[in-house]
Amino acid sequence: MKIVGYSDRLSVRPGQTIKFMVSCEASSYRAEIVRLRHTDDNPNGPGFKTEKQLTSIEGKYKGHYQPIHTGSYASISHDPLLNCTNGFTIQSWIFPTTPKRGVQGILTKFSRVDESGYGLYIDENGSLSLWLGSRENLIKVGTGSALQERVWYFVAASYDPANNEVQLFQKQQTQWPDRKAEASIRKSVHSGAVNASQGDLLIGASRTPVSMDSAAQNHFNGKIDNPRIYSCVIEDIGKELTRPVSVVGNWDFSLDISSNRISDTGPNGFHGILINLPTRAVTGHNWNGNVSDFNVEPSHYAAIHFHDDDLEDARWDLGFEWKVPENFLSGVYSVHLETEEEEDYVTFFVVPVKPHSRIAFLVPTLTYQVYANHRYIDLMRAMLEREGIESNVPEDKYMKKHSLLSGYDLHSDGSGVCYSSQLRPFLNFRPRYRMPSQSLAAFSPRHLNSDMHLLHWLDNKSFDYDIITDHELHSEGSKLLSSYRVILTGSHPEYWTSQMLEAMELYQTGGGRLMYLGGNGFYWVTSFDPERPHIVEVRRWRGTRAWEAAPGECFHSTTGEIGGIWRFRNREPQKMVGVGFTAQGSGENRPYIRKPDSLKDEVAFIFDGVGEDELIGDFPALVLEHGAGGFEIDRLDHIQGTPKHALLLASAGGFSDTYQITIEDQLCCNPNTGGSRNAMVRSDMIYMEGQKGGATFSVGSISWCSCLSYNGSNNNVSQITENVLRRFSEDSYS
Known part of the structure; x- marks a missing residue:
């Protein structure tokens, strides 16, 4: 592109x-x-x-x-005290995740423009290295002992201009009898080896040679914990100091965890800012597993996880x-x-200043943002890419070339992507975009283009409606919804904040009417960064997931709340909309078969014009080619909170084993998890009345709206949707 x-x-x-x-x-x-x-x-x-x-x-x-320059780091503004030309000692804890992937900056105040300053690096051989620049000469001294990945190391380096000597030291936190856990070197250098650099001090990267103020490079992959600089030469550099001696900077990452600030606890106050969203609220070198919440014991979370493909703002x-x-x-x-x-x-x-309609479509912008730049390569089919089969879609190529990641992807070091920012291109958020051949639902539209099936149908049926989004719902609450008689969801409203759920519950208990026209909704705990609302966060665990948060890292750094799925925080989707995520898969969708509850008088309006034995949605669809029930589907479940008065109107079943029940519904390994054997693999349509004339209608399928336009919208999926929407948009229908 x-x-x-x-x-x-x-x-x-x-x-x-x-x-x-x-x-x-x-x-x-x-x-x-x-x-x-x-x-x-x-x-x-x-x-x-x-x-x-x-x-x-x-x-x-x-x-x-x-x-687009990806890669996260911390930046501390230049100050002459940071130049340390009269000697220094650097100490830090590091947890490298890709030590063999080329040069990586740990703590650097080094300029390649004029070869001045100093820096502690991982070198091209994967070992600890100190760089010194005098504008005339570049000195590199390394331990020669390669660092192991995913192991905590205490590392240190010093420069003594009085004796023209440097020292380096690295030591594993966990030591094994048959492994070399420690390495050190002492080496002489020429006089005046370090000249002052005018650049900023960086943690987790170094400055590119193009210019002083351009992008950083040599990004560190892994965690850094409590880096510090002393303006003296510590003879025993392998010993952590218990009291401050000639401290230039001592950065305690356990402070301000929910922000993009890093704090210097030393006398100079050399505070810094984080660039490009490294991960916070991660375990440090002293985490012992007794506490899993950084709010309780922040000193065990004094680390930051940097990645070479992080991106907050293009x-x-x-x-x-x-x-x-x-x-x-x-x-x-x-x-x-x-x-x-x-x-x-x-x-x-474009959201109205004030309501102009009885109907509002709630655009799932939070879900769009988490999925932004996801190339939809599922774990099994990802093997194809390694064999050289790659998408020819321009958007997919651009995403890959520029390392644009979604909340479903892994960073280059294998850790999960827990943040997503608006301030970058969203390449899969484009008209005409389809899921690529390696994806679970290959060649089908999704998200925006799937939701446009519903909006086009509303236009064709001459319904007047407003557009509102998750972002307004989060910030404005139930007041945003209160003037509408009915709220429509999209095909996949998966990501919700607690504020959004509370607002929707208030709307429902206040007499609001909700049409949930999708599948796998109201699922993941999601948060906005209060200081930077262009950022959202998800920590995945105890759900059907693309990756899993590392042990001890399940709490959101932005809000301090525990992540995972709402089911485990007493907010099961079944409580709100009667159904919740039960299975997903590919292959042919299935039609709905009416159930006895659909014959009751109070729901006769829903099936006006639909035969008692008529299969619902047994015709071509724009998602997975055929059928209204499919892709990601939901079931009624009283144990999970479906109200007892909810009516089961219809179910789509008979799925193949390409459909599997959710991970959270499996307590042990067993062979009966596929659609051909497990009764939970089904899509349920429900209706339930609420307080003050409110009601909820749910279809439990992502594919439902993709059937609306079939045969010029002269079909039973369209008829049922229209029947419900016309009745729900009336002042009273009970």
Whole structure:
């Protein structure tokens, strides 16, 4: 892709301004705003549909390429005291995760521009190394003993200009009789080996040779715990000092864990900031397993996990900005960027200042953000990529080339990606994007393009609706929902904060009506960073997961709450919407079969126009090709909290063994987890009445909305959805 953009926010209201950043390899590009109506270009559906909008940003802009620099580190602003030209000692604990992956900076104040300063590194051979620069000469001294991965080491280095000598020391925390756990070296160097560097002090990286203020390089993979610098030469550098002696900087990472700040507890207050979202609330070298919550014993969490592929902000220059006119309609929009050869779409959502409809569609922007830049390669099919089979989709290639990761991916060192930031391109958040061939549901649309199936259907049926998003729901609470008679979810509203759940529960108990038109919703505990709301966090454990948080690292650094799935925090989805995640798979979807509850008088309106023995959704779909029940599916379960008065209207069953029950529903290994043997592998449709005239209708399937447009929307999935929505949007129907 030679033209790519992103915005500084996912949703905006009339009167507010949204900014767009663009990288374009051509000399110029054109921009315009279009309203998205249907973004799945499958020829079996309505096709790709947009409507051009006349706006002030339409026009031609100068193009220039903008790179993406991944890799996290800490930065402490330059101060002459940090130059330490009269001698120094550096000490730290490190937990390298990829020590054999080239040069990596541990603590550096070194400039390759003029070869000045000093730095403690892992060298190209995987051993500890001290670099000294005098502008005329570069000295590198290493222990020659390769560091093992995923082992805590105490490391130290000193420079003594009086004796023209350097020392290095490394020692494993855990020692084994048949392994060399310790290495050290003492070596003479020439006089004046260190010259002052004007660059910042970096922890977890070093500065690139291009210029003083450009991107860092030589990123460290792994944890660093309590790095410090002394302005003296400690003779026994392998001994940790118990009292401060000539401290220049002593950084205690157990402080301000929920922020991007690092604190220097020494006399100089050389505090710093973290760049590109390294992982906090991780176990340090002294964690003994007695406490698993950093809030209880922060001293055991005095480490930060740095990665060479972390990214918080692409930091691109502004392309243009747009103040949304006061009368602009709520809806789903994109900035359409175009050169003579290529195009890109940057999608955003316009939310009304105040409600204009009885119906609101809740866009699952939190789910979109966690999935952002996920290339959907499942664990089994990932083997194909290693054999040279790779996606030819331009978006997938761009994601891989620029190390753009989602909350489903692993960092390059194998640790899970627990943060996701808005301030970067979302390449799978594009009209027409389909899941690639290596994915579980290959060639199907998902998320935005799947949710547009529902919005196009609403337009076709002449329903008036507003667009609201997870981001507003989190910040504004139940007040956002209270004016709407009915709230519609998308196909996969998986990620929810506690504030969002509380708001939805208040809406329901206050008489609100909810149509849950998807599968695997209300599942993962998710949090926004209160100081940086463009960041969300997920810590995966005790659920069906793409990765698992390391032992002792299940609490969110941003809010301090325990992660995992809501089921284990007394917020089972069944309590709110009657059904909860039960299975997922690929292959052919299944139709729903009506159950006895569907014949009761109080739900006759739901099946008006649908035969008693009619299979529901037994026809072509735009997700997994056929059937309304499938992909990720939910079941009714009274043990998990489904209210006793909930009515089971229909179920889709008979799935193949490509569908497996969720991990959290398996207590031991057994062969009966597939669709052909396990009764829990099913998709249930339920209806339940609530307080004050409220009600909930749930379908328990991601694929449901992909059937709405079949046969010009003349089908029973469309009929049932329309029946419920028309009744729910009335003032009273009981």
